[in-house]
Amino acid sequence: MWARLKHYGSVYSSFVSTSFSEAMSFRTHFLLLMFMDIVFYTSHLWSVDIVYDNVELIGPWRREQLLFFASVMLAINQLTMSLVSENYWRFPLAIRTGEFDFTLVKPINSVFLTFFRVVRPGSIANLIYTGPAVVYFGLQVGLEPLDWALLPPLIFAGFLLQNSIEMMISCGMFWMIDGSGVNFIRIELQQLARWPDFVYPRYLRGLLMWVLPILLTGSAPVRFIFDRADRTPLIVMLFAIPLFWALTAYFWQRGLKAYESASS
Amino acid sequence: MRVSWSNLLVYRVNFILQGIAPLFVFLVVKLSLWYKIFESSPQAQVGGYHFEEMAAYHLWILIASLLIFNGNSQRISEDIRLGRITSYLIYPFQLWEFHAASFLARSWFQLFIALGTLFGAWALLGGRLALPSPAALLAGLGLALLGGLFWFWVNFMVGLVGFWLEETWTLMVMLQIVTYFLSGAIIPLELYPDWMQTLLSFTPFPYIAYWPARLFMGHLDQVGWVFGALAFWVVVMALAAWWTWRAGMRLYTAAGM
Numbered sequence: 001m002w003a004r005l006k007h008y009g010s011v012y013s014s015f016v017s018t019s020f021s022e023a024m025s026f027r028t029h030f031l032l033l034m035f036m037d038i039v040f041y042t043s044h045l046w047s048v049d050i051v052y053d054n055v056e057l058i059g060p061w062r063r064e065q066l067l068f069f070a071s072v073m074l075a076i077n078q079l080t081m082s083l084v085s086e087n088y089w090r091f092p093l094a095i096r097t098g099e100f101d102f103t104l105v106k107p108i109n110s111v112f113l114t115f116f117r118v119v120r121p122g123s124i125a126n127l128i129y130t131g132p133a134v135v136y137f138g139l140q141v142g143l144e145p146l147d148w149a150l151l152p153p154l155i156f157a158g159f160l161l162q163n164s165i166e167m168m169i170s171c172g173m174f175w176m177i178d179g180s181g182v183n184f185i186r187i188e189l190q191q192l193a194r195w196p197d198f199v200y201p202r203y204l205r206g207l208l209m210w211v212l213p214i215l216l217t218g219s220a221p222v223r224f225i226f227d228r229a230d231r232t233p234l235i236v237m238l239f240a241i242p243l244f245w246a247l248t249a250y251f252w253q254r255g256l257k258a259y260e261s262a263s264s
Numbered sequence: 265m266r267v268s269w270s271n272l273l274v275y276r277v278n279f280i281l282q283g284i285a286p287l288f289v290f291l292v293v294k295l296s297l298w299y300k301i302f303e304s305s306p307q308a309q310v311g312g313y314h315f316e317e318m319a320a321y322h323l324w325i326l327i328a329s330l331l332i333f334n335g336n337s338q339r340i341s342e343d344i345r346l347g348r349i350t351s352y353l354i355y356p357f358q359l360w361e362f363h364a365a366s367f368l369a370r371s372w373f374q375l376f377i378a379l380g381t382l383f384g385a386w387a388l389l390g391g392r393l394a395l396p397s398p399a400a401l402l403a404g405l406g407l408a409l410l411g412g413l414f415w416f417w418v419n420f421m422v423g424l425v426g427f428w429l430e431e432t433w434t435l436m437v438m439l440q441i442v443t444y445f446l447s448g449a450i451i452p453l454e455l456y457p458d459w460m461q462t463l464l465s466f467t468p469f470p471y472i473a474y475w476p477a478r479l480f481m482g483h484l485d486q487v488g489w490v491f492g493a494l495a496f497w498v499v500v501m502a503l504a505a506w507w508t509w510r511a512g513m514r515l516y517t518a519a520g521m
Contacts, residue, residue, distance in 0.1 A: 019394060026430055026431070028429055028430075029429070029430055029431045029434065032429075032431075032434040032435060032438070033434055035434075036434045036436065036437055036438045036441075039438050039441050039442060041442050043441050043442070043444075043445040047349075047445065047450050047451060048444070050455055050456055051297075051301075051451060051455065052459075053455070053457070054277055054455050055301050055310060058297070058300055058301055059300050064445055164433050176277070181277050181280075184285060184286060185285075187286070188285060188286060188289040191286075191289055191290070192289065192292075192293060193431045194293075195293060195296075195297060198300070199293075199296050199297050199300045201296060201299070204292070204296070
């Protein structure tokens with residue numbers, strides 16, 4: 001087991017190193033990617049701020065609370081953008097052109113190779129934006145030492161849940177000629193999750209909390225940090241992570257059987 | 265236009281997921297948010313809007329967005345990078361004419377979807393959605409289509425930046441985020457700080473989302489000024505695109521020839 005982990009670790013470090021080399025070959029694009037993320041983060045936080053200039057509360061939350069939630073969601077999104085996002089876009093192209101054949105013949109897990117092959121260094125660099133934003137708004141809501149200690153693992157759990165759901169959805173690309181449109185479903189789910197669960201009407205909230213629990217990615221951790229008694233969403237989230245990874249594995253196997261290998 | 269129609273219809277699911285669905289999800293998020301804000305005091309006003317007016321504003325933003333945001337600059341930069349625009353230099357029509365035809369085809373398509381959405385919303389909401397007067401409908405549609413023309417030139421120009429950059433999609437996404445934020449597509453501009461409203465009035469942004477929605481809602485008092493201002497920005501953007509094309513052609517190496 002340890003040897004296997006070590007092997008995957010060394011392969012992943014090669015992935016990271018080649019991604020950095022590639023990014024450094026196109027420096028302007030690298031800078032634009034960084035700037036694009038910053039523009040997005042700023043516009044989202046600013047939008048929340050402008051709404052609160054005109055209202056006292058949104059649901060039960062005041063300005064600092066919602067801005068803290070927004071910064072946590074941006075941190076989760078940033079992890080996704082840095083570590084996985086690019087691979088979702090390359091996957092449908094690999095299926096359409098038959099390039100996916102090369103993934104299948106390599107002596108490594110095909111899910112790992114498909115979704116973790118490329119990292120986006122430009123997005124990693126934006127930790128200098130999202131990190132301080134979480135800390136700043138965390139201070140505004142008065143987080144205590146235990147909250148600060150819980151925050152990183154909870155953000156990581158949100159990242160795991162978000163990507164287990166998105167990878168499961170991406171398996172649908174196996175059955176499509178051009179599956180790039182599936183990526184827009186992922187983006188829309190992210191957009192929905194960027195606001196706290198209580199914003200949505202009852203039935204939509206139920207659907208997005210219990211069936212396709214994308215709203216849990218940010219709402220469960222933040223609600224738990226604000227109120228330790230509010231732990232049901234977090235418990236559901238911790239069960240949902242392995243469940244959706246298992247579903248991804250299941251649909252992946254089904255997808256491989258449906259894959260027609262365009263180049264062969 | 266026939267080529268573009270075929271392209272749209274070949275990958276129908278992608279077109280719906282990429283071009284239409286995001287706007288509807290955006291509407292769901294915004295309506296849910298504002299419903300929550302007004303829930304505790306339904307009679308309150310925020311930025312001069314009651315809940316019904318806020319909901320109508322966002323519905324009209326959706327209709328306007330369907331007509332405005334339908335460009336495809338990525339294709340242009342890809343054509344430049346791969347040297348494919350060489351063909352357009354010997355065709356009996358120019359590159360911008362080809363893309364303008366493609367834009368017109370998409371606009372027709374989006375116009376039908378916009379009218380279908382409007383009819384659906386009216387059927388669903390019944391009396392709660394005040395239908396605009398014919399004059400307001402015409403003015404709103406006209407301004408949204410003019411906004412679409414503005415966005416076409418913006419797209420075309422960003423695509424032409426492909427003469428200098430390997431990838432231009434980051435520029436386009438950035439511009440889209442900024443435009444959504446500053447045009448009133450996310451929040452009505454009355455809610456922005458005064459200094460920002462003043463600043464924005466000197467830019468094209470308010471005319472491509474906020475003003476079409478306002479015209480649809482029957483605020484026709486400044487209609488002439490609004491059309492004139494947007495027409496001015498369309499001309500400015502078309503000239504900027506023309507200049508970018510000329511400058512880019514001096515650098516073009518026809519890669520792959």
